[in-house]
Amino acid sequence: xxxxxxxxxxxxxxxxxxxxxxxxxxxxxxxxxxxxxxxxxxxxxxxxxxxxxxxxxxxxxxxxxxxxxxxxxxxxxxxxxxxxxxxxxxxxxxxxxxxxxxxxxxxxxxxxxxxxxxxxxxxxxxxxxxxxxxx
Numbered sequence: 001x002x003x004x005x006x007x008x009x010x011x012x013x014x015x016x017x018x019x020x021x022x023x024x025x026x027x028x029x030x031x032x033x034x035x036x037x038x039x040x041x042x043x044x045x046x047x048x049x050x051x052x053x054x055x056x057x058x059x060x061x062x063x064x065x066x067x068x069x070x071x072x073x074x075x076x077x078x079x080x081x082x083x084x085x086x087x088x089x090x091x092x093x094x095x096x097x098x099x100x101x102x103x104x105x106x107x108x109x110x111x112x113x114x115x116x117x118x119x120x121x122x123x124x125x126x127x128x129x130x131x132x133x134x135x
Contacts, residue, residue, distance in 0.1 A: 018053040019090055022061075025135050026097050033132050037125070047124040048117050051131070055110040057091070062103040064088060065095040106135060 017040060024033035040050060060083060067077045074092060078085040095103075113131040117124055 018050070018057060021050075021132075022054060022057045023094065025132060026094055030133055034129050037128055037132065041125055047128040048114070051110065051114055051117060051128060055107065055114070058103060058106050058110060060087065060091045061095045061098060062100070062107060064091045065098065065100055065103060068092060068095065109134065 017036060021033055021036050021040075024030070024036065037047075037050065041047065060081065063081045064077055067080060072080065074088050075085060077092075078088040081088070109131065113127060116122070116127050120127060
């Protein structure tokens with residue numbers, strides 16, 4: 001038994017999976033991101049819920065980017081945006097790969113995708129996958 005075997009059988013929390021998903025998106029590993037979405041949907045997670053969590057992550061990235069540019073520490077950011085310091089630590093590791101304008105565009109795209117998920121007759125999983133591929 002090695003580390004890879006253990007990782008295969010241990011389930012991550014939904015929040016951990018969504019951070020991993022946004023990391024795959026940021027690293028342009030779209031195949032891994034799509035596969036993770038499929039796995040989460042197979043575990044009975046709703047596409048609308050997944051999009052809400054992805055949006056929440058990008059909103060946190062945006063807030064962390066702005067506050068870190070203003071000189072806030074990780075602890076100060078966590079208190080200001082009222083989230084766990086570990087989430088802020090993960091977010092701060094990701095935000096250096098984004099410009100503020102890019103984050104705003106992604107948040108806008110999240111809103112458009114949310115509208116599509118709630119108003120379209122298309123397959124919801126397909127809408128979410130197309131969203132991920134568009135990033």
